[in-house]
Amino acid sequence: MTAPASRTPEGGYIGAPIPRREDARLLTGRGTFVDDLAMPGVAHAAMVRSPHAHARVRRIEAAAALALPGVLAVVTVADIADIQKPWPARMPSPVPGTTVRHGVRHTLPRDKVRHAGEVVAAVVAESRALAEDACELVSVEYDVLPVVASPAAALAPGAPLVYEELGDNVAAHIVQRVGSPERAFAAADHTLRETFRVMRGGSHSMEGRGVVARYDEALDAFTVWDATQAPHAIRAMLAYLFDLPEHRVRVIAPPDVGGGLGPKASFYPEEALVCWLARTLRRPVKWIEDRHEHFVSAAQEREQIHTVEIAFTREGTLLALRDVFTHDIGMYGALVAPVITACTVPGPYRIPNIHSELHAVYTNLQPTGAVRGAGRPQGVLVMERMMDRMAETLGLDPAEVRARNLIPADAFPYPVGLWFRDGAPLTYDSGNYPELLRRALERADYAQARREQATLRAQGRHRGIGVAICVEGVGLGPFEGAILRLDGRGHVIVTSGAPPQGQGYQTAFAQIAADAVGVRFEDVDVVTGDTGAIPYGVGSFASRVTATAGPAILQAGGVLREKILAVGAHLLEAAPADLEIVDGAVRVRGLPDRGVPLAQVARLGNAGVAFGMVMPGGLQVGLEASAYFTPSQAGYSASAHVCILDVDADTGEVAIVRYVVGHDCGNVINPLLVEGQILGGVAHGLSNALYEEAFYDEHGQSLASSFLDYPLPSAREMPRVEMFHLTTPSPINPLGVKGAGEAGTLPVTAAVAGAVEDALRPFGVRVNRMPLSPGRISDLIHGTTRPS
Amino acid sequence: MTDTRAISLAVNGEPRRATVDVRTTLVDLLREQFRLTGTHVGCEHGVCGACTVLVDGEPVRGCLLLAVQADGRRVETVEGLTEDPAHLNALQAQFVRHHGVQCGFCTGGILMSLTAALRDNPRPTEVEIRETLAGHLCRCTGYQGMVDAVLALVAAGPAR
Numbered sequence: 001m002t003a004p005a006s007r008t009p010e011g012g013y014i015g016a017p018i019p020r021r022e023d024a025r026l027l028t029g030r031g032t033f034v035d036d037l038a039m040p041g042v043a044h045a046a047m048v049r050s051p052h053a054h055a056r057v058r059r060i061e062a063a064a065a066l067a068l069p070g071v072l073a074v075v076t077v078a079d080i081a082d083i084q085k086p087w088p089a090r091m092p093s094p095v096p097g098t099t100v101r102h103g104v105r106h107t108l109p110r111d112k113v114r115h116a117g118e119v120v121a122a123v124v125a126e127s128r129a130l131a132e133d134a135c136e137l138v139s140v141e142y143d144v145l146p147v148v149a150s151p152a153a154a155l156a157p158g159a160p161l162v163y164e165e166l167g168d169n170v171a172a173h174i175v176q177r178v179g180s181p182e183r184a185f186a187a188a189d190h191t192l193r194e195t196f197r198v199m200r201g202g203s204h205s206m207e208g209r210g211v212v213a214r215y216d217e218a219l220d221a222f223t224v225w226d227a228t229q230a231p232h233a234i235r236a237m238l239a240y241l242f243d244l245p246e247h248r249v250r251v252i253a254p255p256d257v258g259g260g261l262g263p264k265a266s267f268y269p270e271e272a273l274v275c276w277l278a279r280t281l282r283r284p285v286k287w288i289e290d291r292h293e294h295f296v297s298a299a300q301e302r303e304q305i306h307t308v309e310i311a312f313t314r315e316g317t318l319l320a321l322r323d324v325f326t327h328d329i330g331m332y333g334a335l336v337a338p339v340i341t342a343c344t345v346p347g348p349y350r351i352p353n354i355h356s357e358l359h360a361v362y363t364n365l366q367p368t369g370a371v372r373g374a375g376r377p378q379g380v381l382v383m384e385r386m387m388d389r390m391a392e393t394l395g396l397d398p399a400e401v402r403a404r405n406l407i408p409a410d411a412f413p414y415p416v417g418l419w420f421r422d423g424a425p426l427t428y429d430s431g432n433y434p435e436l437l438r439r440a441l442e443r444a445d446y447a448q449a450r451r452e453q454a455t456l457r458a459q460g461r462h463r464g465i466g467v468a469i470c471v472e473g474v475g476l477g478p479f480e481g482a483i484l485r486l487d488g489r490g491h492v493i494v495t496s497g498a499p500p501q502g503q504g505y506q507t508a509f510a511q512i513a514a515d516a517v518g519v520r521f522e523d524v525d526v527v528t529g530d531t532g533a534i535p536y537g538v539g540s541f542a543s544r545v546t547a548t549a550g551p552a553i554l555q556a557g558g559v560l561r562e563k564i565l566a567v568g569a570h571l572l573e574a575a576p577a578d579l580e581i582v583d584g585a586v587r588v589r590g591l592p593d594r595g596v597p598l599a600q601v602a603r604l605g606n607a608g609v610a611f612g613m614v615m616p617g618g619l620q621v622g623l624e625a626s627a628y629f630t631p632s633q634a635g636y637s638a639s640a641h642v643c644i645l646d647v648d649a650d651t652g653e654v655a656i657v658r659y660v661v662g663h664d665c666g667n668v669i670n671p672l673l674v675e676g677q678i679l680g681g682v683a684h685g686l687s688n689a690l691y692e693e694a695f696y697d698e699h700g701q702s703l704a705s706s707f708l709d710y711p712l713p714s715a716r717e718m719p720r721v722e723m724f725h726l727t728t729p730s731p732i733n734p735l736g737v738k739g740a741g742e743a744g745t746l747p748v749t750a751a752v753a754g755a756v757e758d759a760l761r762p763f764g765v766r767v768n769r770m771p772l773s774p775g776r777i778s779d780l781i782h783g784t785t786r787p788s
Numbered sequence: 789m790t791d792t793r794a795i796s797l798a799v800n801g802e803p804r805r806a807t808v809d810v811r812t813t814l815v816d817l818l819r820e821q822f823r824l825t826g827t828h829v830g831c832e833h834g835v836c837g838a839c840t841v842l843v844d845g846e847p848v849r850g851c852l853l854l855a856v857q858a859d860g861r862r863v864e865t866v867e868g869l870t871e872d873p874a875h876l877n878a879l880q881a882q883f884v885r886h887h888g889v890q891c892g893f894c895t896g897g898i899l900m901s902l903t904a905a906l907r908d909n910p911r912p913t914e915v916e917i918r919e920t921l922a923g924h925l926c927r928c929t930g931y932q933g934m935v936d937a938v939l940a941l942v943a944a945g946p947a948r
Contacts, residue, residue, distance in 0.1 A: 204925075207830070259891040707831055715921035716918050
């Protein structure tokens with residue numbers, strides 16, 4: 001990897017498919033994940049978790065555990081009074097005039113547990129195995145309470161209460177309206193009404209959560225290595241709970257985090273407990289989430305039930321949409337996902353009249369947050385299923401019905417009329433949906449595929465074609481920052497707050513910085529995810545970092561360049577305007593012999609001539625610049641997917657024949673990385689469409705808490721994905737970028753649902769519930785052909 | 789409460805000795821005592837494949853084999869694939885070229901399975917590559933970059 005990084009034909013790095021600089025260490029086993037950190041003297045924590053979904057904790061008896069040699073401490077709610085503060089509300093409602101009713105949570109439950117898997121005590125021992133042995137010896141007495149194990153149960157009259165103080169289980173009821181939906185429904189040629197259900201799922205990053213904390217008594221300060229997506233938010237929570245100024249809590253996402261996909265953006269009790277234990281024991285304490293714990297305690301998402309209606313003309317023009325849905329928030333969560341769902345439903349279509357109504361409810365299931373896609377895949381499913389049904393009603397091709405309703409390319413900025421999750425109006429910044437759909441159909445040889453389908457159907461084979469198109473709010477604020485400086489080696493050091501979990505920031509940020517400052521890619525180093533290195537940051541979620549940190553790097557890089565040239569001008573006795581930066585040196589343009597290495601510029605610019613001597617020539621010291629980019633609103637990426645598949649009517653198995661992805665995320669910093677993000681997203685989407693489902697029984701017990709009952713697709717199940725890009729640059733940031741981290745997941749469930757229903761049209765099958773496991777497809781086939 | 793045993797084994801060609809609790813898994817021995825942290829633990833129930841190492845040349849789940857079962861045997865881990873991290877082997881180099889790695893947590897085990905498979909069958913088809921990879925879970929890549937990396941390696945011929 002010693003060859004210089006490739007550049008675009010224009011000579012820059014932005015837009016070039018530069019292989020990742022992260023890869024070599026990961027491919028040689030030399031990455032540093034949180035559990036890989038060498039930490040002398042570390043003690044190991046394990047958690048005692050409630051086996052009940054809803055129960056009062058009567059007594060915790062730890063003597064037998066403490067008597068086990070090698071056990072250092074058992075911590076219960078009685079011990080941690082100093083940090084048992086109510087957790088602050090995560091997020092207000094982004095929709096004006098509406099509120100969220102927050103169930104107040106504490107690090108350890110004060111009176112009752114609210115989900116099976118909630119931590120009730122922590123054990124620390126000399127090894128993880130010993131700590132787990134000791135967990136078995138902690139005896140907890142519970143008074144088991146009636147359980148709310150589904151959204152329907154949460155809303156039933158007389159339902160048990162997850163939070164007594166709220167009086168019911170409703171976390172939020174948010175209605176958004178555009179136009180006059182009632183009038184439109186009353187006057188329409190056609191209306192359709194359906195109910196769709198999407199089940200819970202998890203992130204299942206291959207690395208679970210994990211945290212190591214060290215407490216420095218002399219400084220009264222914590223250093224916390226945390227496999228988190230949002231170190232600054234973790235710092236804020238720890239500083240609040242421990243009553244410390246933020247500068248005495250340093251949270252570092254290790255250089256390598258093994259996937260995040262949403263849940264690692266939340267704060268969890270284990271993070272507070274590990275810090276408390278490190279301070280109490282005066283030893284570093286580590287806790288690594290195992291897979292079972294991930295199944296029962298990491299945030300999940302997705303469960304929603306939508307009752308949706310559309311009104312349309314006999315020509316197939318949409319007139320109105322009414323979507324009333326229930327979102328299962330679990331025992332704790334935020335409105336992130338469901339508000340995004342509400343705003344994703346209208347998608348790329350002109351819909352003049354909208355009634356969107358969200359009921360978010362608490363249940364005794366584990367907390368929710370965002371999982372790659374964050375409410376968007378559900379919204380796409382709902383709208384695209386209705387477009388398929390509208391096509392069926394009118395006897396039109398599903399692609400044609402979509403094309404007739406797309407927002408035209410000249411209609412941007414396009415206000416939908418709703419409020420997005422970022423608290424700004426849902427206004428699409430740019431796009432070209434007709435072209436995106438046209439090219440996706442062309443790439444998939446759509447007309448030919450329809451002819452083949454007819455031939456196969458005549459032979460009794462069940463080929464289906466699904467089309468789905470969507471718009472995705474990305475690049476959410478409020479900000480991300482960057483500090484750029486020139487170090488003594490003449491390297492540009494880029495520091496930014498949000499940490500990567502595989503996205504390749506070290507590569508992409510270096511591309512942006514190299515172009516902004518005008519240095520070589522190889523002369524840029526990137527530091528991320530360390531609250532000790534940059535004071536403010538938000539985090540990696542909502543497909544946001546390139547569109548927030550990227551412009552900040554660009555802006556700070558421009559300022560740093562000016563500063564470098566000012567010092568260079570002094571050294572070269574030339575005007576800054578006559579200078580250029582080439583091959584690690586500042587040179588006079590046209591005079592390659594007259595130059596100074598950047599290292600020499602850095603020496604003068606950062607340290608002066610010598611101790612005690614004034615700066616020459618009125619120069620300012622400090623070759624550094626910082627910028628925080630604050631987007632005015634989200635950007636809006638778009639995707640069009642075509643899925644061609646065969647269903648085996650005997651087994652219910654699905655075989656994907658072709659999968660085409662068209663994607664528009666504005667300008668692309670590194671096509672290799674964007675494609676990687678899309679491919680991973682499609683895999684996650686296919687998993688949601690066909691495989692994974694978090695089942696619970698009526699007692700709130702997880703029935704799928706291993707990879708044996710919760711299947712994820714392997715390379716054998718994944719089809720080869722064909723991909724193309726369309727580029728409509730975003731006008732809301734100077735790079736013209738949007739976001740791609742979650743895009744792949746969005747239309748997949750919709751495209752697969754459409755294709756399966758299409759394949760099984762001879763059976764009259766209705767696909768209204770996801771995922772479509774072979775068993776469920778078989779049930780659908782037999783439910784319609786042989787009612788039992 | 790636990791019984792210990794002294795074992796000796798070869799790890800990446802070097803003789804190593806250790807005293808382990810009999811319940812210690814091979815991956816914990818490698819990671820905790822030998823500090824070979826390139827092999828990761830993803831599920832502890834033998835499904836995800838992140839902990840895959842070679843024992844006497846064959847891929848095994850490091851989370852399902854006890855360290856004492858590796859006594860007297862030859863263990864290879866991802867750290868042993870190349871002498872010098874600055875010089876990747878041909879498979880690793882193709883992973884870079886085809887973006888076969890994202891978070892990298894599962895990568896070590898995947899490289900070990902592929903190394904064994906390519907030794908036995910240097911010219912696998914795409915279906916065979918996918919069969920080999922099917923012993924592993926990756927949540928980042930959708931596997932396509934890995935498949936393409938191996939296909940490119942095969943296309944490059946035996947000169948590797």
